[in-house]
Amino acid sequence: MTGDHETIDHADVRAATGRTAGHTRPVTVAPDDIVEGLHLAYEFTQHTGSFKARGAINFTTAHLAAGTMPSAGVVIASGGNAGLACAWAADRCSVPATVFLPETAPEVKVARLRSLGATVHLVGKEYAEAFEASRDFAARTGALLSHAYDNPYIAAGAGTLMEEIHAALPELDTVVVAVGGGGLFSGVAAAAHAHGVRVVAVEPENSRALHAAIAAGHPVDVTVDSVAADSLGARQVSREAVRWAGLADCVPVLVPDEEIVAARRLLWDDRRLAVEHAAATAYAAVRTGAYPVGDGERVCVVLCGANTDPGDLVTRASAPTGG
Template sequence: MLRVSYDDVKAAAERIDGVTRPVPVIPVDPGAVGSAEIHLALEFMQHSGSFKDRGAANFAAAHLADGTMPNAGVVIASGGNAGLACAWAAARHGVPATVFVPRTAPEVKVARLRALGAEVRQVGTEYAQAQESARLFSAETGALASHAYDDPYVVAGAGTLLPEIRAAVPGLDTVVLAVGGGGLFAGTAIAAERHGLRVVAVEPERCRALNAAIEAGEPVDVEVASVAADSLGARRVSETALYWARRSDTVSLLVSEEQIIAARRTLWEHRRLVVEHAAATALAALMSGVYRPSPGERVAVVLCGANTDPATVA
């Protein structure tokens, strides 16, 4: 398990200050979800289109400062978003980046990876297969291995999001977010504990790594067969995420494919926001009633990424 504290989150915030974009937070129309006060955190407006910029920027800055970034650059396995963020952060410093993605990765993400200057290698049909190929590449070339969600710098970087949301929403009670491998969740849970906030972790029924780990008492392999699998398709959650789920005031919930698709379409029809199915997964918990806020509860929903084809929602 990674040892990451709130001090690490604060250090990450200093490293990425002025590098990543502050998250815009907008209110949802009153009465949309009972009498709760709902806000949308538009984290998909980062440079590479997702929250992953925070962890990637922190990872690159920390290793460059420590002199531990090799000439071979950095390598990462990704469903797409972590690779995009890694490529973006590496390009800022002129560092080579090699990204392994499943052959099933959306073409829009693969094209953006190449546009950012990354060497893209497509292998297998799942994140786990890309991860094994990235591990072998690191061993063969000496490239610094990054991880999409299970790295202390990545987790600490992800944790910088919640303090920004909290500053934008005075009196915030709850943050709702989608969970894949657990990097954003773990970082958010660390920050939430410091500030006494609840975390609602939402996953697709057919992509439920954290929920299954909580149920089993340890990380276990799960089915990866969701419309949101390109972003949330980790076969098992990190031990760090499970630790923080048990330690923090976390609510673990599941939503159906139909609920995810409906939430994504609603964001387009009512806000003209085009997001990934992963981002819609968080909102689906509220729209479907799977999570019912208390009257007056102040809730922020993280829209975590938007690297998707707009034609699929119009």
């Protein structure tokens, strides 16, 4: 990989594995006691609460090693997991980070980004305005423009998760991942394809950028209206995700919002895992039978993040009553 708009393969994921070693937390893989043959990858315990840390640290360290990291550092438009991961990786590598958010961004997100050392700018009312401001900032200052998912270093870094899952479960048949913009899917698919592992790509019914792109043969804009839109709300999937959907053994699956909510609740009630709706989206595919696990099939579901408000999980019905 020599540029920021090239495709990735397993060699890029392996290179990312070397760069991210010592920076990211190795994923814990635990058996599920509800579905036979199922395992859960606890990636929500990663730095900044999601898999995004993998891509961010790979992006940052790769540019540092190549001598292509400018003195102005990195800039990104994201108030979500990608922005947090970018700020964390930059801070870890002593690189300046600038994050653009809409003026409507919650103060808690702004405060968390600043606690990670990022300079935060609030611009406009919508993400698109913040994104354009980040592009202008990069052009004006020379800062390196990062992206939430559509970048080969970001995608290859995400793929290091699959390398760890395969090391823990060498006989794995299938990995199940939620899909938003396609960065996690692309990286995981590149590694899974090399290991002969099927990839189940799960999207909410009303946030189906990958499904629409597969049908069209290229990325297209979609309407986003899902409980998981905060993480899986990309209006267009990356070209690399479309490419890997065609190359890998890929099974695209859709799940309704009510099943995503139920799966998230089940993970809390059964395991006391407070994950975000994106993580529950992947679990819902197996729990509901949208992806039916075959007899003897060995499956791992990626619980990709936990940047969520757990308040709606702790109710009278599920809270402990004594002891």
